Amino acid sequence: MGGWAIAVHGGAGIDPDLPLSRQEEAKCLLSRCLQIGIDALRSSKPALDVVELVVRELETDPLFNSGRGAALTEKGVVEMEASIMDGSNRRCGAVSGLTTVKNPVSLARLVMEKSPHSYLAFSGAEEFARQQGVELADNEYFITEENRGMLALAKEANKILFDYRIPAPEPETCGASTEKPLQVMNGLPISIYTPETVGCVVVDGQGRCAAATSTGGLMNKMSGRIGDSPLIGSGTYACNLCGVSCTGEGEAIIRATLARDVAALMEYKGLGLKESVDLVIRERLDDGGLAGLIAVSRDGEVACGFNTNGLFRGIAKEDGTMEVSIWGQGLN
Template identity: 55%
Template sequence: MPPERREPREAALRHCLQIGVDAIKAGRSPLDVVELVVRELEDNPHFNAGKGSVLTSNGTVEMEACIMDGNTKKCGAVSGISTVKNAISVAKLVMEKTPHIYLGFDGAEAFAREQAFSDGMETVDSSHFITPENIERLKQAKAANRVQIDYTQPIPKAEEETSLPNGDSQIGTVGCVVVDGYGNLAAATSTGGLVNKMVGRIGDTPIIGAGTYANSLCAVSATGKGEAIIRATVARDVAALMEYKGLSLKDAATYVIEECTPERTAGLIAVSATGEVTMPFNTVGMFRACATEDGDSEVAIWHDEPCD
């Protein structure tokens, strides 16, 4: 990966780690911290969420997000967001201010507009999210007649009519998991979905137990091919293996990624109530980072750079 692609993403991860650590030190709840960090990632065009969201087959943006509190299992989720700067904050308001868990499309947009005045939620024109990079990604996907995770290298002319395997991701769904010194947990995930996805398609990110889950044992946020993650109920299965089989977080997450999801489709970040961290993936790489309150931190991409 050329430095001009790698370095801004690594810098963004380090910046977000510091935001999270500072918030924990200030006594913010894990639920507040995951929202803060994911908002920052949504505002960064180098990731597939918020400003960097990839485009549907119609050239539009349909963002998804989910947030969950481990102690109470309260959660909120949205799909089809196209005019709100931070979808994760809409998801949190669904959790806090409605009797529901999940709002989508016109209903979610209308709810967000209602909340904009009282909660300072920033609404924007949908063109805010249409970047030149994502127009090019959509062009590539249409040329290959495929739906893809996000960015792939340009497709050789001779291969344009074939069905190609997924390219190596160079942007991606964003997520954050947090545990505080008392063992309280939270998870949040946000995404623009798949390049060239059908209008109205919903992925794993907003589905509780698939792309996002938190309980008293662990908090999990997944990334990759949503259809594969939904079929494997990735996030919930990590927690279930801990709860019912007594596995450690690392063993549970490794089993789910290596045995339950097809190769080159998924990865996750997870933290346990005791502070164990793991970030397994079965793709070539996954941008990931972790930090502790006492100053230790790591940023990694490839398999030979452990971040546990």
């Protein structure tokens, strides 16, 4: 074993003109979350506890798209989802359609540990949350004025906005004014691609891996839409070899079972962590599918991969390595 390691992300695909102030805010939050994880690992907390602690912090801060500050559905409400997985025994828990639970990742863990199931959604998940006594809040707690404004813009443009904090590009003009979409999702045009799902992966000092992912989904999404984040094997996966958390175009990640494929390449083909991450980003996504992921191995390795122009990410290792970054090459 190569010692403990941790990685955290806040979404893949970033506007190249993102204001420096926003970049610094993101880096500060990622650094704070990394330090929470580092302190827990130095105190010999197991990997599962650490990923929950870190993602809870990300859900509490409204900067990224999870918990407070989550994206709004077409009906103007928040529907959150999350998952968590313990690689030492491949137990997992997931939740979707949450409207009142302050920390979806913790409810996902309770589904894993306190229910006979792996996945609960909507009214059933909310009822389970009340039974377990988790902290609840009115839906208004999760909604920011910024998001209300972005939803209004999305409705006016009749679009699903991936990054609801970045305005859509100006339409190209050549004679008549026509807009050229930058991307399509399931064949439908979207304006710009920059989701801000959050996630954390950890290997502890005992070589145990864990992963957790949490999101509010897409701005102006259909009510009831479920993305990749709560789907074990797509947005989140952990086993005795590695832990993986994904972010990006949920529908493409679902089709590719992206997180599980990293582990499968290590398990069945004997590839290393970085080689596996690069291969799935390069070859497993459909043409035009955009995504990023973070991963750790039981040997204390850390890898990040993305085919977007950036990934909000931070890594730290027991040997003292610590880095928080946004830009750079997604593939070696």
